[in-house]
Amino acid sequence: MLHQNRNLRKWFLDFLFLLLTFHWSYCKAVKADQASRLLHRAQKISESLRKGNLRNWQLRNLQNCNYKQQMYANSIEFAENARKFVISAGFLKECTSIYASGSTSSGIYPIWLKERFQFTYVYCDMELVSTKKGWTTIQRRINGEVNFNRGWDDYVRGFGNPRGEFWLGLENIYRFSRQTTTVSEGFTSIITPDLGIDLEDWDGFSTFLQYEIYFFGSKKSNYYSTVFSLNGRGCFDGSPIYFGEFSTPDADNDDVDQSYCGEDMKSGWWIHRCLQSNLNAPYPKQTHPMKSNEIFYEGMFCQKNKDTALRYVSMTFYHTKA
Known part of the structure; x- marks a missing residue:
């Protein structure tokens, strides 16, 4: 169980980082191919976290920059709170x-x-x-x-x-x-x-x-x-x-x-x-x-x-x- 929690924690933090990175790279039009690779990687991690209440619709929303302000505010709040609940043996x-x-x-x-x-x-x-x-x-x-x-x-x-x-x-x-x-x-x-x-x-x-x-x-x-x-x-x-x-x-x-x-x-x-x-x-x-x-x-x-x-x-x- 401890090993499983550690893997889940690692996937979760990777997923959070990718969401923030993808938001900035895609909505600021840095490189389309870079954004595409980030999105593909985030989708794979999301599949691994299917039981963790993280949904693919969140990724689809990121593809539409009309959600920019809302997604940015949500990601900042989520990142700040998520940073606090990770501990050595789990969540x-x-x-x-x-x-x-x-x-x-x-x-x-x-x-x-x-x-x-x-x-x-x-x-x-x-x-x-x-x-x-x-x-x-x-x-x-x-x-x-x-x-x-x-x-x-x-x-x-x-x-x-x-x-x-x-x-x-x-x-x-x-x-x-x-x-x-x-x-x-x-x-x-x-x-x-x-x-x-x-x-x-x-x-x-x-x-x-x-x-x-x-x-x-x-x-x-x-x-x-x-x-x-x-x-x-x-x-x-x-x-x-x-x-x-x-x-x-x-x-x-x-x-x-x-x-x-x-x-x-x-x-x-x-x-x-x-x-x-x-x-x-x-x-x-x-x-x-x-x-x-x-x-x-x-x-x-x-x-x-x-x-x-x-x-x-x-x-x-x-x-x-x-």
Whole structure:
């Protein structure tokens, strides 16, 4: 595996260099034959990286210089972020390590999902908590532009835009929960990340909560998750996500016999009796109180006098032993 990672790293860096070189040589009309040779070589490397989420359409776009400004901006951002996640034994696997490597600006970064042997792009929040830096964002709600009333398949795959409102996808979230491992006496153990929940209502009241993930299940268990235990206080000493499977409007996996919580709440969530929380529920209007059929977090009720609806929510992972 180490040898395979080294080869992949070498191909990846060669590919990145060729993209930048081809951009300048072709769009600046240096030598057509030189550009042609570079393109042919880059296409061959792209084939070797087919499993690494680098697509041939990116090469085709380079052949049209109408894309010059867009491609140049994208390549600069990609090159800067890519430079940070290459390490001696492979690729960085979460935002905590990216921050530790020296990349301290929030933004989109390529992450290596080791169990799927592929890259995915995530938003790394590097300013979320003053004492712990490098949080991998798995969900965000900011303005209601993205529809979260979706079926099971969408919630498994993910949807939205990492720069705005989005859901990373249950399968990716599951894989991210297994990125960090430790080996002791021949046994490999998963070190689950901490879960961060950032909340702000329309009155400007905000709070950040941190939990420990005990277990995050796979698709076979409908992404069953056990108790998230809060490292916290007061109204939030309970858990936003209790024992339960993930439910959506078209997949009833809740623990309520005579109710269909996913359908009633028009979203997907680890629903426990339709009451405790649902950060994927419909986005509320500014004038609404917080209620269980819109974005809802029970612990907010005892923090302030007004039951104001939530304006901003996000969920993030922090790998404490990355």
